[in-house]
Amino acid sequence: MLRFVVRRLLQLIPILLGLSVLLFAWLRALPGGPAQAALGERATPEAIARYNELFGLDQPLYVQYLRFLGRAVQLDFGNSARTGRPVTQEFLERMPGTIELTLFAMVFAIGVGIPLGYLAARRHGSWLDSASVIGSLLGVAIPVFFLAYLLRLLFAVELGWLPGSGRQEVRIDATRITNFYVLDGLLTREWDAAWDAFTHLVLPGIALGTIPLAIIVRITRASVLDVVNEDYVRTANAKGLSTSTVRRRHVIRNALLPVATTIGLQTGLLLSGAVLTESVFAFGGVGSAIFDAIFARDFAVLQGFILILAVVYVLVNLLVDISYGLLDPRVRVR
């Protein structure tokens, strides 16, 4: 098992190197190059020349790339053109919000998705089954930002049941420890702050969770239907095990294998791609930052955030692969 993990980790290196080359090339290829990107569109030629000299942009490309790589390894991605603060610092402040949101969305998607998918498969052909199939098709077809707007309009603006923007009420003067607002509230025993932060997660979390929900329902259903027809289930039934034992030990256990993978992959996607939902709810996580950076043409932030998020995505995928190896011994052998 250890060798399996080490081998996987080693295989990450070329991918990460390739990624860094791509993003380096990306910044170089932008109209005006990195100097313009950092100084803004109205930079004078002298300022650009000074910047180029200062940051070694007059050096040969491979020297520049190695420098970029050296700084990237130290998590130094320069400063945001908009706020002037280090990109890494901005990222670290915003990531906890995105993680909280992802957790909420995934708990929602798993909590609803697995039971629903399982029931749909158990009652194969019933109205519940058809409804879940249609629902899961719709869930993937609805543009997520439109759903987010609808939820916000209905439950935040019209009905006023839940907050529709931000991560916490401004008037709440909460103590910050980890920047995970819910966790902070719990740690400092500021219950109202924790509760308030939690209610801010509900609407964006549901909007964000619909796509994983739809996929989880579909995979669970298909997988349970597959497993039910397996020989070992027939054997288990034939040897007279009780129905509930067969279901618990043989059907659900095996059926959840592909579901676990899906959950992992979707978590990786959500952590890196909540740009749409977060910007509708002005959530203030990583996604909103990318949205703002697009409009401000803040390339330092875009480059840094995309590189870090891609690394996060790759690492989560790696975790999924490793956990797959743990869950399914057959994978390790190959």
Add this chain to the structure above:
Amino acid sequence: MTAVGDVRRRRIDELAARAGQVPEGEGGVSLTKSAFRRLRRNPVAITGAVIVVVFLVVAAFAPLLAPRDPLAQTLLGEIRPGFIPGAQEGFPLGADELGRDLLSRLIVGSRQSLLIGVVSTLLGVVVGMALGVLAGAFGGWVDTVVMRFIDIILSIPSLLMAISISVLLGQNQWSLVIAIAVTQVPVFARLLRGSMLAQRGSDYVLASQALGIKRSRIVFGHVLPNSLSPLIVQATLSLATAIIEAAALSFLGLGDPDLARPEWGAMLSNAQDFLSVRPELAIYPALCIIVVALGFTLLGESLREALDPKFRR
């Protein structure tokens, strides 16, 4: 095998491996024929096909079908803060925020939305196929280089990838098309490569080799046509994602800035500001996107079933 997305990749490869297997009892009927026969009997496939065909026809004849000029601000005079005229005589769906006929804009908009979806998917298929054939036909170091490159692209989440490319290429409809296409290339390339590898050891390839047929002829005349079915399925499904992704990029301000071309994604994102005044402005374009995406998904899923030997009866 490398580390990233191994499972996702394995799934693509599994799909690929199933392509072209001849099921028992259907040896005499061509795959296309039997697939087509099963499609015709499947209500889901029919529903999907009808939706797709209707929208394609509407898009093709849009200028003839639209009752009014989609750009004429006919009802501009009636618009006041907090009021946008709704359905009325000659305007079955009412006007948009600039007094233009919503129905006509939806009809003409279908052109742009479908065009972006179709062209970007085609581009993705063509480039993906080229890379896939390269990797699948040559193997060896060519395969390694191509696949490593594909892995790197796969390691960037697709929306982030599309955003980076749109930002790089500037704002126009072609950069939108390219941005979406690039996110699809790796999937098609991997799928085709896997599918071709699965064919490599098959009897007909060995026979052709034994007969001394040129490699290019074996690849393009035999292996490639037999490896196409998972690609066709994926392309149909990708049409749905491409249209949704185009809408998402429009929402992020990276869409087509040319206001003379109405497009659903842009209409939808513009309408967000007027959601409390006239939610229909957002709901109708959203419905169009959802229905078209659903149509392609239904068609794609039933194609998968029809072409998959595992589902053959």
